Amino acid sequence: MKGGKGMKKLFLPLVLVGILLATLLVSQSSTGSSLRVAYVDIEKATENYQKWKDLNEKYKRDYSFYQNKLKEMEDELKKMQEEGRPQEEIQAKQKEILTKKTEYENLLKSEYQPKIQEIMNEVVKKIQEYASVMGYDLVLTNQVVVYGNPAFDITEQVIAYINQQ
Template sequence: MKKWIPLIIALSLLASVIVISAGDTTQGPKLAYIDSSKVIQSYDKWLEVQSKYQEDVQFYTKKLNELANEIKELKAKGASQDIINSKMQEYAQKQQQYNKMLNDEYQKKFAEIEQEILSKIAEYAEIMGYDFVFNSKSMAYGSTKYDITAQFIEYLKTIGQ
């Protein structure tokens, strides 16, 4: 019987380690989600770029409206169809040029900010111990108890965005 005591103790310890380890894995990963629309709308850099984009859109819209008014005046004065067509072609070219300029400049800026936010989400998740942080837009359903949007926005504000 004395020979079995060390074996029983060793098996008991092994069983305890297995039970404790199994307890850790049954808890599962720590999950959360973020409403990216709310995050973006509260992110100062995004708001600044969005404001600048709107200013540029208004500037180019004003220029296009000036051309449109020229076309109206030419029609009212009875200008030839060739002159009117030339101005309309200029309008279409300017419109295309302005759209391309805006897209080239701002698409890159918005993408950089989105990438910056994703990086900060990963940083926050590591700090808070989350295994997965999902975007609420890609979920069919998420319980509000897993919504960390407000906490993440506060985090962004404390680190100075």
């Protein structure tokens, strides 16, 4: 039964998109002009945006830095175990490692979450700009397109546009 609820949640947005498209197509055909529709792989466009690549490299460096700090602490823990230190000291070190791990994860999240959102917003804005400049009436993401003729996929053009500055 759970699968049925998931299908209903997915079905409603698809029906709404279908109704919107049908309405646009009918209104466009009645005015005699043609509707310009395209779709874009927003994930691919984001991953190929230079600012995203730069942020990803910085994240990898920071993540590696924190991983090295944790490794140092784990090495200390191993040394303590090999030396036969009291169980209380070993447990305290284990707790310290877990606390630091959580602290580092929270630091990364608090620093990078807003930056990720900012870049994603920039990509959407640039897609909107590109669509406006190129005269598109409707640009969908490939996640809502059940079938799309590759001729309507503007992902590569969008990637070139967002990286031209």
